[in-house]
Every structure is written in C-alpha cells, then in structure tokens.
Amino acid sequence: MKFPHLYEPLALGSAVFRNRIFASPQGYYNVAKDNLPSLDEVAYYERKARGGFASVCVGDCIVEDSTGTHYPFLLRMEDRSTLPGLAAIAHSVTRHGAVASAELSHAGMYARFVKYPDGSVYGADSMKNAAAATVLGGDLYGPVYIEHGKYGEVLEMPEEMILRIIDKFGKAAAWAKTAGFGMITVHGGHGWLLSQFMSPTVNTRTDRWGGSFENRMRLPLAVIESIRKNVGRDFPIEYRFSGSEASSVGYDIDYGVKFAQAIDGKVDIIHVSAGDHEDDSSIIVSHPSMFMEDGVNVKYAAAVKKLVKTPVATVGALTDPAHMEEIIASGRADIVELGRQSLADPDLPTKARTGRESDINKCMRCNTCLEHTGSIRSLLCATNPEIGYERDALIPRPIKTRKRVLVAGGGIAGMQAALTASERGHEVILCEKSDTLGGVLRCEAAVPFKRRLHEYLDRQAARIAASPIDLRLNTAVTPELASSLKPDVLFIALGAKPTFPPIPGINSANVVEATELYRDPSKAGANVALIGGGLVGIELAIYLKSLGKTVTVIEMLEHLVSDDAGMHLLAHDEAVNSPGITVLRGTSVTEITPTGVTCKNASGELKVSADTVVIAAGQTPLREESFALFDCAPEVYQIGDCATPRRIFTATSQAYTIARDI
Ligand SMILES: Cc1cc2nc3c(=O)[nH]c(=O)nc-3n(C[C@H](O)[C@H](O)[C@H](O)COP(=O)(O)O)c2cc1C
Known part of the structure; x- marks a missing residue:
C-alpha cells in the first residue's frame, strides 16, 4: 500500500x-x-x-x-x-x-x-x-x-x-x-x-x-x-x-x-x-x-x-x-x-x-x-x-459502425475529440502541424501558476500515446491530405492565431506578441507596456511581475477579463492591485513608439514609457483554413478556437460531446 x-x-x-x-x-x-x-x-x-x-x-x-x-x-x-x-x-x-x-x-x-x-x-x-x-x-x-x-x-x-x-x-x-x-x-x-x-x-x-x-x-x-x-x-x-x-x-x-x-x-x-x-x-x-x-x-x-x-x-x-x-x-x-x-x-x-x-x-x-x-x-x-x-456520461454509447475519424489539430479540442472517439472504438488519425501536442497553451509551460494546466496537457498527450490513435506530428492537414485519407468523420480543430490591432508602429522591433513572450520572457525589458487586459494579458502581467519586471496594462474597456470567472477575477484583482503592475482602464493605444506607447482616455493623451510593448489583444480563429476542409469528409465538425476562440471548457465540452455522438 x-x-x-x-x-x-x-x-x-x-x-x-x-x-x-x-x-x-x-x-x-x-x-x-x-x-x-x-x-x-x-x-x-x-x-x-x-x-x-x-x-x-x-x-x-x-x-x-x-x-x-x-x-x-x-x-x-x-x-x-x-x-x-x-x-x-x-x-x-x-x-x-x-x-x-x-x-x-x-x-x-x-x-x-x-x-x-x-x-x-x-x-x-x-x-x-x-x-x-x-x-x-x-x-x-x-x-x-x-x-x-x-x-x-x-x-x-x-x-x-x-x-x-x-x-x-x-x-x-x-x-x-x-x-x-x-x-x-x-x-x-x-x-x-x-x-x-x-x-x-x-x-x-x-x-x-x-x-x-x-x-x-x-x-x-x-x-x-x-x-x-x-x-x-x-x-x-x-x-x-x-x-x-x-x-x-x-x-x-x-x-x-x-x-x-x-x-x-x-x-x-x-x-x-x-x-x-x-x-x-x-x-x-x-x-x-x-x-x-x-x-x-x-x-x-x-x-x-x-x-x-x-x-x-x-x-x-x-x-x-x-x-x-x-x-x-x-x-x-x-x-x-x-x-x-x-x-x-x-x-x-x-x-x-x-x-x-x-x-x-x-x-x-x-x-x-x-x-x-x-x-x-x-x-x-x-x-x-x-x-x-x-x-x-454514465450511459454507454456503443458505436453502430466503426468509422475512420480524422482530427486536424492537436490542441485542447483536437486531443479530447481524438480520445473520446478512440475510446468508443472508432479508428482515429490525429494530425498536428507542430512537433508537440497541446496547442497554443503550451506557451505557458514555464509559468508556475499554470503548472496544473501543463500537467493536464501532458496527461492528455500521454493518454493519446497509450491509445490506438494514429498520431502524426509535424503534419499539417491540407484539403489534399484530408481527402486522400478518406475519413468518414473530420474534426477541424485548427485553433487560432494572435490578433494584431492596426496600431501605428505595431511592426516595430520593440513589439512582442503575448504567446511569444510566455515562451521566452527574456524578450521583455525591465519596463513593459502590455496592450490588452483580457485573461491572457493579465496573467502574463502577473507572470512578468513575478520575474521582476514592471508592467503597465492598457485596456480599452473599463473592466478587465470581462468574460472570466468571478472568483478567478478576484484573485486577479488581488495580484494586479499590488506594486509592479499598473492598470489603465478605458484607455486606447494610439501609437507605438521606440520609447513606449501613446494612449488616450477620457482625461486626454498620455505616454507610457516602456522598453517592450506586448500585444495581448486576443485570438483570430483560423476560419479560412478551416472552411477549406469542409468538403473533405461526409461528416465535418469545426470545434474549439477555430470556430470561436473561447475558454478551455468550451473546447473540451464541444469535442467530447460531438465525439460521443458520432
Ligand atoms: C462548485 C463549488 C460548490 C461549493 N459548494 C459549497 C457548499 O455548498 N457548501 C460549502 O460549505 N462549501 C462549498 N464549496 C466549497 C468547497 O467545499 C471547498 O471548501 C472549497 O472549494 C475549497 O476546496 P478545494 O480547493 O478542494 O476546491 C463549494 C466549492 C465549489 C468549487
């Protein structure tokens, strides 16, 4: 024992x-x-x-x-x-x-x-x-x-x-x-x-x-x-x-x-x-x-x-x-x-x-x-x-016909769909264009307070490795590949890409995108201006602060993390309302300059000096890439962020529920 x-x-x-x-x-x-x-x-x-x-x-x-x-x-x-x-x-x-x-x-x-x-x-x-x-x-x-x-x-x-x-x-x-x-x-x-x-x-x-x-x-x-x-x-x-x-x-x-x-x-x-x-x-x-x-x-x-x-x-x-x-x-x-x-x-x-x-x-x-x-x-x-x-969930869903299921994308939604379909006895091929399963959230692997998320992704990947799923890493699903595999069912789980707002100066050398910075925080200088006070931005600010950096979060809306859990938001507030992080609500960035950003809010124009400007302005779904696959199988489901980038539970519940029904 x-x-x-x-x-x-x-x-x-x-x-x-x-x-x-x-x-x-x-x-x-x-x-x-x-x-x-x-x-x-x-x-x-x-x-x-x-x-x-x-x-x-x-x-x-x-x-x-x-x-x-x-x-x-x-x-x-x-x-x-x-x-x-x-x-x-x-x-x-x-x-x-x-x-x-x-x-x-x-x-x-x-x-x-x-x-x-x-x-x-x-x-x-x-x-x-x-x-x-x-x-x-x-x-x-x-x-x-x-x-x-x-x-x-x-x-x-x-x-x-x-x-x-x-x-x-x-x-x-x-x-x-x-x-x-x-x-x-x-x-x-x-x-x-x-x-x-x-x-x-x-x-x-x-x-x-x-x-x-x-x-x-x-x-x-x-x-x-x-x-x-x-x-x-x-x-x-x-x-x-x-x-x-x-x-x-x-x-x-x-x-x-x-x-x-x-x-x-x-x-x-x-x-x-x-x-x-x-x-x-x-x-x-x-x-x-x-x-x-x-x-x-x-x-x-x-x-x-x-x-x-x-x-x-x-x-x-x-x-x-x-x-x-x-x-x-x-x-x-x-x-x-x-x-x-x-x-x-x-x-x-x-x-x-x-x-x-x-x-x-x-x-x-x-x-x-x-x-x-x-x-x-x-x-x-x-x-x-x-x-x-x-x-x-207690009611078993035996399959009538064993289907060939192709899952395009090995992020959170794709992994769950592949696992549920495979556990029910379908033949599953899971293709992921990068060399790792886990999708965009893998970027937070080194963040101490995201340790459990990383463990969750590891566990899903380990379950896939131990299953009969045919896993193909470094494999992007093109319409040609999808059609050639002749799937009965296709899950499109391609994910999303970072959104870059049309701010003058956005392509400057001092600009880093949030997921990139999560992967390598050494890309940020001591003073950071972070554009976007959503879940990703706020948690990145908390992480950067823990690494000794000073962060100014600039959010257009009057509130932060608008769609996040109340209780989690309280925890954010506590972390954010502490030395090292300044939050500017109701403030838009009008220009990125070599020394920081220029903003405007109800009280007029202001400048925030920063060594690095971080973009955390949300995700744009890979819709075009997804739509291109719509004709590649008789049954097609678009799941997770490539449909609408939302929360983890939206991706897992969609993937699980649909895979339980095919
Ligand atoms: C969804 C949910 C419902 C809860 N409902 C109650 C409740 O009805 N009565 C109560 O005393 N505590 C309730 N709690 C508090 C839990 O019993 C527990 O004390 C708290 O979640 C901390 O434990 P944890 O870190 O293991 O979640 C609830 C917690 C959660 C997450």
Missing part, C-alpha cells in the same frame, strides 16, 4: 469511512423549479461516490427557508416533498460504499441574494417574484442590527427566532437521517449564520447570545446539541468552520483554535476550512486561487489538531495523493477533503489506491466550476467534460 495513512479506514459511531478522502460540501444549483433534487443532482453526487470517496457531502441544505437561504436554488430541508429526492441522493452515494452527508446551513445576514453576471443583485424583493422561490421574502436577520448591511438593512435576530432556528437545525438533521444520510455536516464557516454569531467583530450583542466568548459560543453549541438530540449518540456530526477568516477584519487562527476547543468532543469531526464568503480577499482563501500554493490552508487544521482530540479534517487546494498522505502521516490532519478536485477527477481515490496516480486529472483552480454555479446554475469543469452531464 503506497498511501497507508490515506487508506486507513475510520469508524466514527455508526459510520465507517473506507478511507480518509472526503468529497467536501458542494451545493448543486441546477435544482428543479420547485427546488426538489433532480435526477441530474443524484448523478452528480453518485459520480463522486463511485470514484471511491469515503464520504460525499451535499452542500448547503437550508434549514429555514424564510430567513436562511442565500441563493434561490438550494435544497430546503423544511419542505416535506424533498424526501424522495434526498433519499435518492443518499442511496446513490451509500450504494457505492460511501457515507452520504448533508450539510445544514443558514445564511443569517447574507440570506436571500444572488449576484447576476451583470452585477445586479437579486434581493429579497425580486425574490418574491421568482418562480423558484415563491415562499421566500421578508427581512434579513443577523446577530445585530446593521443599518445598511451588504444587502440592505439587517435586523437583530430576536431570541424566539434564534430558538426556532436551533430547533430547525435539529429537525433538518432528523429529516436527513430519515432520508438515509449517514452523517450531518454543520456549516459553521465562511461567514454564514453560525460564524456570524461566533465572530467577535460581527456579534456585538449584549444579551446571552453575544458579547463574551461564552455567549458567542452559545448558538453553535446549541445547534450541535439540537442535532445530537435528533440523530442520537452514534450518528456522526462533522462541524465545518473557518479556522481563520484570513482577512484584516475577520478572526485569526488563535481564535479559531479556541473555538475548536469549545466544540471538541461534542462533534465527531472538526472540519477546518478558512475565509469568509463576504470578503473578496478572504473568499479566495476559502477557495484558494491558482496563485496560491497547494494545501495553503493545512496550517489551520494543523494548529487545531495539536489541541483537540476529535479527528480533524483539512480542505483547500489539495490535488496530489502523495501530498495528502504526507499531511495525514505527519499528524497535521486526519482527513483530507477535496472540493474542485472531486470535479476535475471524481476517480482520484480509486486511481491513487490502485497505483494510477499519473492518470489523475488534477484541478488547475481556474474556477470554471464556481463561475457557472453563480451565473447560470450549472456546474461545469474546464478539463472534465463529464461534469454537469454525469447522468449522460
């Missing part, structure tokens, strides 16, 4: 956990109109259990609709009609040998809002009109009265409401147990109700629910007691909280340890997360960004573990089984919980146990998953196209 600590079983009360790898609480936002669990939701959780996780947690089950929901599309534990759906989820997890846990949550003063992509807030009033949330509405309640809280006026929660919510936690736990769940996870972190009450800065009440440490503990402890009364001694309770709120206004790890000691022995697992959802710099600690190191929050669990006897779980930026083994072996935690990694590869536990670590698709923390839950209620993953469509 390569990872003996990771695969040591754990018995807690009536539950047996087959290993120490838990799927951390994740909500599922594509619930049916009436907020009942859908079959897609059942498959979403079942997929993780099938992959070998010891426990699978259903996130954000709301204990009281009228005061506690922070999003309109969450499971409501008060609703008696949830029972069959909850039972289906619990059973689908349990039948694979995992423990199903229900995370009970109440949002307190952050209840009933959701932010739409255009920035508008879907608050209490509009909620009343939402088809999915007809029973909601009313006032916001938190520990204390706040005249203008983040989402409006917050009222001080009266004593009878506190007692009622304590009772609702207990009833919700009983409901989950009835449905077949084997554990309760209490959401006591990330800024929601229980953390609001335990927070010394937020909870300044002067009655028995606030003021002193003892009084601030009263609600969390009463909730634990209420759940315990309802589920019995033998039923495991996991308490999730933020070990540190990791912000200038939140509490620190010393306070977190004190809290953990107060619940020690009263629960079965102390689950130490970090951060606060309501604080921009802190939410990227709860969901560590790609700019942070792996296991960045383990230190909080380790501090707690030293001083409690209850088993401790850690979470955040964990992807590597050897690292997880080391965390447990060194006594820093007893359990590791995986959030985004459980989406990138739900089979991680089984793969690590059976010596297939190199085949694990590692999460690159791009936050595509979080972006889509918030905006369009779907859970998608950039590099695992099955996510969001688990039910569909």
Whole structure:
C-alpha cells in the first residue's frame, strides 16, 4: 500500500469511512423549479461516490427557508416533498460504499441574494417574484442590527427566532437521517449564520447570545446539541468552520483554535476550512486561487489538531495523493477533503489506491466550476467534460459502425475529440502541424501558476500515446491530405492565431506578441507596456511581475477579463492591485513608439514609457483554413478556437460531446 495513512479506514459511531478522502460540501444549483433534487443532482453526487470517496457531502441544505437561504436554488430541508429526492441522493452515494452527508446551513445576514453576471443583485424583493422561490421574502436577520448591511438593512435576530432556528437545525438533521444520510455536516464557516454569531467583530450583542466568548459560543453549541438530540449518540456530526477568516477584519487562527476547543468532543469531526464568503480577499482563501500554493490552508487544521482530540479534517487546494498522505502521516490532519478536485477527477481515490496516480486529472483552480454555479446554475469543469452531464456520461454509447475519424489539430479540442472517439472504438488519425501536442497553451509551460494546466496537457498527450490513435506530428492537414485519407468523420480543430490591432508602429522591433513572450520572457525589458487586459494579458502581467519586471496594462474597456470567472477575477484583482503592475482602464493605444506607447482616455493623451510593448489583444480563429476542409469528409465538425476562440471548457465540452455522438 503506497498511501497507508490515506487508506486507513475510520469508524466514527455508526459510520465507517473506507478511507480518509472526503468529497467536501458542494451545493448543486441546477435544482428543479420547485427546488426538489433532480435526477441530474443524484448523478452528480453518485459520480463522486463511485470514484471511491469515503464520504460525499451535499452542500448547503437550508434549514429555514424564510430567513436562511442565500441563493434561490438550494435544497430546503423544511419542505416535506424533498424526501424522495434526498433519499435518492443518499442511496446513490451509500450504494457505492460511501457515507452520504448533508450539510445544514443558514445564511443569517447574507440570506436571500444572488449576484447576476451583470452585477445586479437579486434581493429579497425580486425574490418574491421568482418562480423558484415563491415562499421566500421578508427581512434579513443577523446577530445585530446593521443599518445598511451588504444587502440592505439587517435586523437583530430576536431570541424566539434564534430558538426556532436551533430547533430547525435539529429537525433538518432528523429529516436527513430519515432520508438515509449517514452523517450531518454543520456549516459553521465562511461567514454564514453560525460564524456570524461566533465572530467577535460581527456579534456585538449584549444579551446571552453575544458579547463574551461564552455567549458567542452559545448558538453553535446549541445547534450541535439540537442535532445530537435528533440523530442520537452514534450518528456522526462533522462541524465545518473557518479556522481563520484570513482577512484584516475577520478572526485569526488563535481564535479559531479556541473555538475548536469549545466544540471538541461534542462533534465527531472538526472540519477546518478558512475565509469568509463576504470578503473578496478572504473568499479566495476559502477557495484558494491558482496563485496560491497547494494545501495553503493545512496550517489551520494543523494548529487545531495539536489541541483537540476529535479527528480533524483539512480542505483547500489539495490535488496530489502523495501530498495528502504526507499531511495525514505527519499528524497535521486526519482527513483530507477535496472540493474542485472531486470535479476535475471524481476517480482520484480509486486511481491513487490502485497505483494510477499519473492518470489523475488534477484541478488547475481556474474556477470554471464556481463561475457557472453563480451565473447560470450549472456546474461545469474546464478539463472534465463529464461534469454537469454525469447522468449522460454514465450511459454507454456503443458505436453502430466503426468509422475512420480524422482530427486536424492537436490542441485542447483536437486531443479530447481524438480520445473520446478512440475510446468508443472508432479508428482515429490525429494530425498536428507542430512537433508537440497541446496547442497554443503550451506557451505557458514555464509559468508556475499554470503548472496544473501543463500537467493536464501532458496527461492528455500521454493518454493519446497509450491509445490506438494514429498520431502524426509535424503534419499539417491540407484539403489534399484530408481527402486522400478518406475519413468518414473530420474534426477541424485548427485553433487560432494572435490578433494584431492596426496600431501605428505595431511592426516595430520593440513589439512582442503575448504567446511569444510566455515562451521566452527574456524578450521583455525591465519596463513593459502590455496592450490588452483580457485573461491572457493579465496573467502574463502577473507572470512578468513575478520575474521582476514592471508592467503597465492598457485596456480599452473599463473592466478587465470581462468574460472570466468571478472568483478567478478576484484573485486577479488581488495580484494586479499590488506594486509592479499598473492598470489603465478605458484607455486606447494610439501609437507605438521606440520609447513606449501613446494612449488616450477620457482625461486626454498620455505616454507610457516602456522598453517592450506586448500585444495581448486576443485570438483570430483560423476560419479560412478551416472552411477549406469542409468538403473533405461526409461528416465535418469545426470545434474549439477555430470556430470561436473561447475558454478551455468550451473546447473540451464541444469535442467530447460531438465525439460521443458520432
Ligand atoms: C462548485 C463549488 C460548490 C461549493 N459548494 C459549497 C457548499 O455548498 N457548501 C460549502 O460549505 N462549501 C462549498 N464549496 C466549497 C468547497 O467545499 C471547498 O471548501 C472549497 O472549494 C475549497 O476546496 P478545494 O480547493 O478542494 O476546491 C463549494 C466549492 C465549489 C468549487
């Protein structure tokens, strides 16, 4: 056994956990109109259990609709009609040998809002009109009265409401147990109700629910007691909280340890997360960004573990089984919980146990998953196209006729199409004009925070090498070649080329294109003017800054990275708003000169001096080259950037889905 600590079983009360790898609480936002669990939701959780996780947690089950929901599309534990759906989820997890846990949550003063992509807030009033949330509405309640809280006026929660919510936690736990769940996870972190009450800065009440440490503990402890009364001694309770709120206004790890000691022995697992959802710099600690190191929050669990006897779980930026083994072996935690990694590869536990670590698709923390839950209620993953469509993926698609499939282009889309078609049994020829698979994103190979992306490309290439795919590198697909190979199906995945805006001076010797600079950053001088504040430009600026260069990013629009994930954008903001990078928004470059660029914005003309001018102005699809291949096979599909340059998930999902259907 390569990872003996990771695969040591754990018995807690009536539950047996087959290993120490838990799927951390994740909500599922594509619930049916009436907020009942859908079959897609059942498959979403079942997929993780099938992959070998010891426990699978259903996130954000709301204990009281009228005061506690922070999003309109969450499971409501008060609703008696949830029972069959909850039972289906619990059973689908349990039948694979995992423990199903229900995370009970109440949002307190952050209840009933959701932010739409255009920035508008879907608050209490509009909620009343939402088809999915007809029973909601009313006032916001938190520990204390706040005249203008983040989402409006917050009222001080009266004593009878506190007692009622304590009772609702207990009833919700009983409901989950009835449905077949084997554990309760209490959401006591990330800024929601229980953390609001335990927070010394937020909870300044002067009655028995606030003021002193003892009084601030009263609600969390009463909730634990209420759940315990309802589920019995033998039923495991996991308490999730933020070990540190990791912000200038939140509490620190010393306070977190004190809290953990107060619940020690009263629960079965102390689950130490970090951060606060309501604080921009802190939410990227709860969901560590790609700019942070792996296991960045383990230190909080380790501090707690030293001083409690209850088993401790850690979470955040964990992807590597050897690292997880080391965390447990060194006594820093007893359990590791995986959030985004459980989406990138739900089979991680089984793969690590059976010596297939190199085949694990590692999460690159791009936050595509979080972006889509918030905006369009779907859970998608950039590099695992099955996510969001688990039910569909579970249905085998046997092929009727074995077809000869030609894939032109070995970038992200081309590799995925070739793999999926080949795995289904088609004969596949994959041609790539360069000498390497991976496409344009290979240019970021040396960027430390893109290490996982590079590993993903390597893994796809290794899967291709191990498959029967006929791989032809250094082979451009011309119409003549395509026709001569006589494919039944042709995937055109040619990619895109950099866009050069028609700026005077663009062909000067001091101009470098972004992908070229990613490949060889020594081409840039000490001062860089970077034209284009999209994803590529901003990340290049962050990379150049890490190499000691000073960068001025010039973006025409008023905002940066317009189409990128909200959470990832917050991480960008933090990296960008630091010495070494200056951002000029709403500014156009009018000329490139030997000493830099001339720009104009609302305040007039300005000059930015620079040794090097970088162009990061987007990608132009190779449409003409693609259209030239349209007649070369009976079935033709244009996929990825050569159709429309978008995001990684667009390319992988298109390639996978079409290849599953041919
Ligand atoms: C798509 C998504 C949904 C999540 N939903 C919940 C939730 O419902 N409740 C919760 O406590 N945490 C939720 N989280 C946070 C995760 O449980 C986890 O703490 C966080 O993602 C950090 O772990 P990771 O780096 O392994 O992703 C969610 C995270 C993601 C990515």
